[in-house]
Amino acid sequence: MKKVNLTLTVLAAAGLALTACSGNSPNLSHPPIVVPTAAAQKYIQIELLSRPAVKEVFEPFQDHQKSNVAEPYSDPTIDADIVATEDALRPPTATLDYGKTLASVLYPNAYLVNLAGGAPPAATGQYFLSTELSGGTSFGGRAPNDDVVGLELAALFGNALSAVGVIADDHEENNCLSAQNISTHDPAKLSTSNFPYLPAPR
Amino acid sequence: MKLRPILGTVTAVVALTAAALLYTAHPVKSSDHQDTYNLATRANTSADITDVYVFPAPDNANNVVFAMNVVPLIPPGMGTTKFFDPTLLWQFKISHQSSGVEDQVIQMTAKGTGSAQTLSVYGPVAPNEVGTTNTVVTTSNDGAVAYNTAGAMSNGVTFFAGPRSDPFFFDLFAFFTFLGDRNYGTHTSQSDPGLETSANPEGLGNGDVASNISGLAPSYDKTGNSPGPNAPAMASFNGFASGTMSTSSGGNGGALGAYACSTNPASDTLDAGPFNVLSYVVEVPKSLLTTGFNTSTIHVWATVSSSTGS
Numbered sequence: 001m002k003k004v005n006l007t008l009t010v011l012a013a014a015g016l017a018l019t020a021c022s023g024n025s026p027n028l029s030h031p032p033i034v035v036p037t038a039a040a041q042k043y044i045q046i047e048l049l050s051r052p053a054v055k056e057v058f059e060p061f062q063d064h065q066k067s068n069v070a071e072p073y074s075d076p077t078i079d080a081d082i083v084a085t086e087d088a089l090r091p092p093t094a095t096l097d098y099g100k101t102l103a104s105v106l107y108p109n110a111y112l113v114n115l116a117g118g119a120p121p122a123a124t125g126q127y128f129l130s131t132e133l134s135g136g137t138s139f140g141g142r143a144p145n146d147d148v149v150g151l152e153l154a155a156l157f158g159n160a161l162s163a164v165g166v167i168a169d170d171h172e173e174n175n176c177l178s179a180q181n182i183s184t185h186d187p188a189k190l191s192t193s194n195f196p197y198l199p200a201p202r
Numbered sequence: 203m204k205l206r207p208i209l210g211t212v213t214a215v216v217a218l219t220a221a222a223l224l225y226t227a228h229p230v231k232s233s234d235h236q237d238t239y240n241l242a243t244r245a246n247t248s249a250d251i252t253d254v255y256v257f258p259a260p261d262n263a264n265n266v267v268f269a270m271n272v273v274p275l276i277p278p279g280m281g282t283t284k285f286f287d288p289t290l291l292w293q294f295k296i297s298h299q300s301s302g303v304e305d306q307v308i309q310m311t312a313k314g315t316g317s318a319q320t321l322s323v324y325g326p327v328a329p330n331e332v333g334t335t336n337t338v339v340t341t342s343n344d345g346a347v348a349y350n351t352a353g354a355m356s357n358g359v360t361f362f363a364g365p366r367s368d369p370f371f372f373d374l375f376a377f378f379t380f381l382g383d384r385n386y387g388t389h390t391s392q393s394d395p396g397l398e399t400s401a402n403p404e405g406l407g408n409g410d411v412a413s414n415i416s417g418l419a420p421s422y423d424k425t426g427n428s429p430g431p432n433a434p435a436m437a438s439f440n441g442f443a444s445g446t447m448s449t450s451s452g453g454n455g456g457a458l459g460a461y462a463c464s465t466n467p468a469s470d471t472l473d474a475g476p477f478n479v480l481s482y483v484v485e486v487p488k489s490l491l492t493t494g495f496n497t498s499t500i501h502v503w504a505t506v507s508s509s510t511g512s
Contacts, residue, residue: 043291044511045334047241049251050503052370065240069511071333072503073302108302108501111256115266115488116498127257136499141256144269144369153439174437176448176463180373181441186473189369193260196352196362196483197267199369201281202476 045069050110051128052148057156058082058106072108079107086156090172101167102155105132113141123163126151133164144191144198153178240512246287248272248312252479253370254294254504259485266491268294268308268484270504271368276478281365282350284480285319286312290508291338292482296326296491297501303332306491310363310482311338313346321363321482322346323355326490336507352483360485368479374471376439376464436461441468 047068049055055064055078063077070076086099112131117139120130128148131140142148154160158178162169191197241250252271259265270292273284286292291311295304309324327342344355350364438448442463449460492498 040337040340041291041509043336043338043507043509045336045505045507046511047249047251047506048503049254049505052253053372068241069334071302071304072501073297110297110302110501110503111254113256113266113500113502114498115492115500131499139258141266141502142254143257144255147371149372171450173450174448175446175450176436176438176442176461180376180439181468182371182373182470185371186470186476188476189367189371189470189473191260191369195259195261195360195485196269196366196481197257197260198255198269198271198366198481198483200367201276201365201478202278202367 048072051106051152052142053152054078054082054106054109057152058085067109072110075107075109078109079103082106089157089174090170093170096168096170098161098167098170098172101161105129105155105161105166111141112136114139124151129155133160133166145185147180147182149180150182153180246285247274248285248287248480249290249506249508250274251504251506252368254502256502262485264488265485266488268482268486268502270294270482271366271370271479272482272506273480274368274477275475276365276480278476278478281478281480282317284365285315285317285349286321286363286480288312288315288319290506291336293336293505293507294326294484295329295503295505298495298497298499302501304329305332305495307336307339308484308486309336309338309342310484312363317349319349320346321349321361323359323361323484326359326486334505334507357490358487359490362481362483364481365478366481368472368477370472371470372472373439373441373468375469379437438464439468440464440466 045068048070050072055067058081059067059078060081063081066077067075082103083099086102090098092099114131114136117131117137120127120138121134124130126143126146126148127139128142128146128151129140130138151160156177158173158175159169161167188202189199191199241247244250250272252274253269254271255267255269257267259267272286272292276284288311291309293310294308296306296308297304299305305328306326307324307329308326311322311324313320313322322343323345324339324342327339330337330339344357344359345353345361347353347361347363352360352362354360436448438461442465444465446463446465447460448463491500
């Protein structure tokens with residue numbers, strides 16, 4: 001993986017520091033940029049995303065547009081879609097309701113971040129869903145290298161929820177769907193330790 | 203495109219069919235890549251968010267990083283040929299409240315086109331309005347950068363906008379073998395349910411594959427059509443050891459029952475290009491997110507808005 005180099009050039013007169021940042025080219029210097037003045041234009045929401053793959057896994061294709069134009073706290077479809085999907089796979093019993101439990105973790109569909117939180121749990125080593133499932137002691141959010149699909153599959157089809165004590169084990173997990181088995185990643189896709197942290201383009 | 207050879211199974215046929223759909227007739231989505239028909243078919247796909255990240259800055263414990271990737275599936279070597287649509291507004295929305303309503307935003311806008319494009323960042327700042335119709339908080343503009351550069355803003359924010367390698371990884375082909383509905387290429391419009399017809403019997407390439415899996419049918423086939431003749435018999439991701447079964451010892455295997463898991467090699471579809479995206483990366487001092495608030499817990503999501511709402 002090519003390392004991203006970053007050089008800050010402070011332009012005192014403009015009060016603006018510019019940095020060349022390209023993983024595939026040498027550092028560049030740029031003149032001060034005139035900050036554009038935005039007009040009082042009204043913008044209407046057409047796309048929304050927070051937790052990855054939640055819409056894809058739980059929502060029928062036709063419902064994606066409904067979630068995209070809503071705020072996550074007033075989404076008209078995704079809460080019911082999460083429950084319906086999980087109920088189809090793991091029907092609720094008198095004592096265990098995986099559908100509602102999973103919906104309580106994933107709705108509203110926004111990252112839960114504890115700015116004062118610490119490292120992710122050793123069991124997963126991943127920030128994604130760590131705050132939701134750790135009682136808030138981890139930072140949460142999502143880091144670039146997190147296996148978010150694997151974690152979501154483990155919650156939907158596996159025993160991830162029972163493993164952290166959110167609900168008792170119903171023994172209905174499906175091993176064939178609870179992992180995607182991509183354990184080794186192309187090094188060129190891994191994040192870096194320097195801003196902007198995402199890997200250089202290829 | 204590089205594809206690992208997959209031989210001799212139904213899954214292989216399905217996967218290769220998916221590959222053909224992916225790279226020829228119809229690109230496809232994954233994490234949130236090509237999320238809807240409308241987003242996937244815009245002339246400039248920078249309205250299409252592929253992934254959102256929020257994580258501690260690896261090199262500064264006092265900072266938090268917000269990243270938003272857009273423009274799915276940029277082929278290798280073509281990252282710097284794609285630009286941000288100057289008619290759009292991108293936002294990270296942040297709520298400190300249990301109600302979830304945003305009380306801070308970080309906004310990004312683009313000016314100009316091509317390699318001379320400049321990108322502005324505003325905030326974090328209280329929004330002018332909450333909800334799905336917004337205006338830019340112009341008083342919070344602390345700076346801008348040229349395309350594919352990074353800069354330090356006057357409020358302590360560091361900002362980058364430009365191409366990056368897509369870090370997301372997903373065995374999309376395996377996913378489509380049992381949830382083909384999620385492939386936007388299996389729909390002719392956002393309102394097209396993609397259901398099976400006599401001329402288009404159910405199978406990959408049709409949006410109703412999932413209805414063939416009895417356990418998934420109620421939630422995925424909203425019209426309740428009967429299963430078609432070409433359904434995959436068993437749902438599975440790849441890469442399992444020989445002999446791995448859907449059911450564990452003492453388990454029931456859920457509604458799908460007991461069957462052998464796929465031993466075909468798992469594959470990261472997003473690495474097949476390998477693909478790039480356009481990224482907004484905003485590193486923010488935590489103090490800008492905590493001062494004036496009585497909790498360190500925040501809820502974060504990202505949006506894209508246009509002047510027309512389409």
